[in-house]
Amino acid sequence: xxxxxxxxxxxxxxxxxxxxxxxxxxxxxxxxxxxxxxxxxxxxxxxxxxxxxxxxxxxxxxxxxxxxxxxxxxxxxxxxxxxxxxxxxxxxxxxxxxxxxxxxxxxxxxxxxxxxxxxxxxxxxxxxxxxxxxxxxxxxxxxxxxxxxxxxxxxxxxxxxxxxxxxxxxxxxxxxxxxxxxxxxxxxxxxxxxxxxxxxxxxxxxxxxxxxxxxxxxxxxxxxxxxxxxxxxxxxxxxxxxxxxxxxxxxxxxxxxxxxxxxxxxxxxxxxxxxxxxxxxxxxxxxxxxxxxxxxxxxxxxxxxxxxxxxxx
Amino acid sequence: xxxxxxxxxxxxxxxxxxxxxxxxxxxxxxxxxxxxxxxxxxxxxxxxxxxxxxxxxxxxxxxxxxxxxxxxxxxxxxxxxxxxxxxxxxxxxxxxxxxxxxxxxxxxxxxx
Numbered sequence: 001x002x003x004x005x006x007x008x009x010x011x012x013x014x015x016x017x018x019x020x021x022x023x024x025x026x027x028x029x030x031x032x033x034x035x036x037x038x039x040x041x042x043x044x045x046x047x048x049x050x051x052x053x054x055x056x057x058x059x060x061x062x063x064x065x066x067x068x069x070x071x072x073x074x075x076x077x078x079x080x081x082x083x084x085x086x087x088x089x090x091x092x093x094x095x096x097x098x099x100x101x102x103x104x105x106x107x108x109x110x111x112x113x114x115x116x117x118x119x120x121x122x123x124x125x126x127x128x129x130x131x132x133x134x135x136x137x138x139x140x141x142x143x144x145x146x147x148x149x150x151x152x153x154x155x156x157x158x159x160x161x162x163x164x165x166x167x168x169x170x171x172x173x174x175x176x177x178x179x180x181x182x183x184x185x186x187x188x189x190x191x192x193x194x195x196x197x198x199x200x201x202x203x204x205x206x207x208x209x210x211x212x213x214x215x216x217x218x219x220x221x222x223x224x225x226x227x228x229x230x231x232x233x234x235x236x237x238x239x240x241x242x243x244x245x246x247x248x249x250x251x252x253x254x255x256x257x258x259x260x261x262x263x264x265x266x267x268x269x270x271x272x273x274x275x276x277x278x279x280x281x282x283x284x285x286x287x288x289x290x291x292x293x294x295x296x297x298x299x300x301x302x303x304x305x306x307x308x309x310x311x312x313x
Numbered sequence: 314x315x316x317x318x319x320x321x322x323x324x325x326x327x328x329x330x331x332x333x334x335x336x337x338x339x340x341x342x343x344x345x346x347x348x349x350x351x352x353x354x355x356x357x358x359x360x361x362x363x364x365x366x367x368x369x370x371x372x373x374x375x376x377x378x379x380x381x382x383x384x385x386x387x388x389x390x391x392x393x394x395x396x397x398x399x400x401x402x403x404x405x406x407x408x409x410x411x412x413x414x415x416x417x418x419x420x421x422x423x424x425x
Contacts, residue, residue: 026370028382029346029391033366036347036388057363066367 006050007034013060018067026067075139079146083139090131092177093234099123100188107195116196176237183230190223201278211272218264225257242311251304258300262293332360332368334410337395337403340378345390369393377402 011030015023034053041049057063065072075083099120106112106119192198194215197206210219232250236242242250264270268289314322335358339349346366353360372378377399383392395403 025391028389029366032388032390033346033362036345036390037362040347040351063363066363067370 006054007031010034010054010057010060014064014067017061017064022067074136074143076143079139079143083135087132087135089238090135091128093180093237095124095128095131096181096184098127100184100191103188104191104195107192111196113192113196113198116192173237173240176233179233180230180237183226183233187223187226187230190219190226199272199275199278201274207274207278208272209275211269214264214269218260218269221256221260222264225253225255225260228253229257236307242307244308244311247304247307247311250307254300254304258296262296265289265293265296328359331410332358332364333372334403334406336365336369336372337377337399337406340393340395340399343381343392343394345383345392349393372399 011027011034014030015027018026034050034057037053038046038049041052062072102123103116103120107116110116190210193209194212197208199207199209201207229250232246232253235246236250239246266289268286270289332353335353335356336349339352344352346362346369349369350360350362350365353365369378369380373380373393376396378393379396380391380393383390
């Protein structure tokens with residue numbers, strides 16, 4: 001390895017990252033500067049001095065960036081908070097919904113719970129990776145386009161009207177995400193036990209846990225209520241807190257869910273009679289059913305009241 | 314971080330802008346990159362080549378410096394000198410510097 005190639009290689013690595021019209025000029029100056037610096041070190045050991053000088057100059061990518069002011073970050077500090085926020089919303093709301101839909105479709109096709117779980121897992125991996133990749137790419141491109149226009153372009157057009165409202169830290173954030181997950185899980189469970197018929201009787205027959213008669217009646221308002229609660233919970237996450245209209249919607253969807261469910265429980269229309277016969281659970285008396293119905297009503301009412309109180313604060 | 318490291322980091326912040334001032338002062342006479350670096354470091358304005366050379370380019374781009382290739386010697390070198398705009402900026406910066414020195418010495422005297 002001759003000494004000229006080492007400097008040449010370094011210079012080449014720097015200037016190929018610079019705009020074409022500046023390349024030759026900067027390359028010429030860089031060569032002269034490096035040669036000047038090497039000579040000043042130790043004229044007797046030029047090779048060692050060259051290695052030393054180039055090492056001190058450091059990574060050519062960094063060196064080139066000093067000339068161009070190009071960002072060395074994929075997504076800079078200005079865009080990063082928005083990027084993270086969007087990523088979290090996509091992965092906690094869009095991804096679970098898509099996953100559940102795909103798993104249910106697999107269930108409807110195959111009536112095989114294991115296949116549905118497999119479809120769910122592969123959906124989480126592939127769709128999740130795609131969501132992350134597309135979002136990251138979009139923000140990386142935005143970062144570079146923004147920088148080409150000049151970082152001052154944004155600050156120049158900023159006015160006081162752009163000042164965002166002060167946001168209280170989202171205290172109930174975790175609970176809101178939990179509500180989203182819980183509502184989605186309930187919908188998935190109800191669909192799963194209907195399509196996959198997970199319970200196997202002593203006779204080897206696969207049956208549903210919930211009364212199949214519900215599907216020609218009372219299950220629908222329950223599912224509509226659940227879907228409404230899921231939508232409200234997602235809106236609550238997006239709004240970072242309860243508002244009065246949201247709390248109103250929450251009360252309505254809680255009622256649509258809880259009232260029919262309480263009625264179903266109270267009238268003992270909830271579980272599949274064949275499942276009950278097979279499981280021979282004698283502990284499920286009318287008191288247990290009515291108690292469960294009361295609990296459902298209380299939980300729904302307390303959720304509605306809580307959201308109103310949070311909205312008023 | 315120890316107190317020594319903190320002092321070092323803060324004094325680097327403090328020195329950052331002074332390199333431009335020193336360059337504009339020295340480049341009233343044409344000079345090339347490496348010689349300027351040596352003169353600056355000899356004068357106690359410590360600066361890294363990695364910082365200085367791109368800085369000269371930026372100042373040239375802003376119109377504060379002009380440059381010319383000198384091919385009289387065996388090694389062609391790019392010589393920089395202050396432009397008329399650069400001289401005006403330099404005058405402004407010197408005034409700013411003097412005001413700062415006055416203010417800071419008054420402050421440090423009162424609180425010292």
